[in-house]
Amino acid sequence: MKKFIYFSLLVFSLFSCEKTETQLEIDEQIIKEYIAENQIDAIRHESGMYYLITKEGTGDSPNINSIIQVNYKGYLCDGTVFDETSGTPYSSPLYKLILGWQIGIPMLTKGGEGTFFIPSELAYGNRVAGIIPANSVLIFEIELVDFQ
Numbered sequence: 001m002k003k004f005i006y007f008s009l010l011v012f013s014l015f016s017c018e019k020t021e022t023q024l025e026i027d028e029q030i031i032k033e034y035i036a037e038n039q040i041d042a043i044r045h046e047s048g049m050y051y052l053i054t055k056e057g058t059g060d061s062p063n064i065n066s067i068i069q070v071n072y073k074g075y076l077c078d079g080t081v082f083d084e085t086s087g088t089p090y091s092s093p094l095y096k097l098i099l100g101w102q103i104g105i106p107m108l109t110k111g112g113e114g115t116f117f118i119p120s121e122l123a124y125g126n127r128v129a130g131i132i133p134a135n136s137v138l139i140f141e142i143e144l145v146d147f148q
Helices: 023-037 099-107
Strands: 050-055 067-076 081-084 090-093 113-118 138-147
Touching (some): 023 113, 050 099, 099 113, 099 138
Antiparallel strands (some): 050 113, 067 081, 067 138
């Protein structure tokens, strides 16, 4: 007579209940610290971006399909300037630009100016872009010169 031996294997999965911070939460903390240290009265947009309208323009605002002409300066929180216009305004269809610009520029009217504190997920995310490191908060000072 053959005897069968059965084995039971119990597998336990242990999951950590620790909450890990998302990149957006990390970026928001960086932005909050920057605006506090620099005494900037920025407003939080529902996207996680912060902004400050520094000069009111006139007329209408551009939309996602507008071709915008802007003067701008882009820099990191440590002050490193990674791009800026000099003389001739930059021109592009808004829909081709980073999400932070797609959200922020329509807040401006022609001639208006603003500063935008953009979390990495609304910019280049976890990709390196030129001298911009991955997961970087970007700050842009933008003047909306015109749009069509």
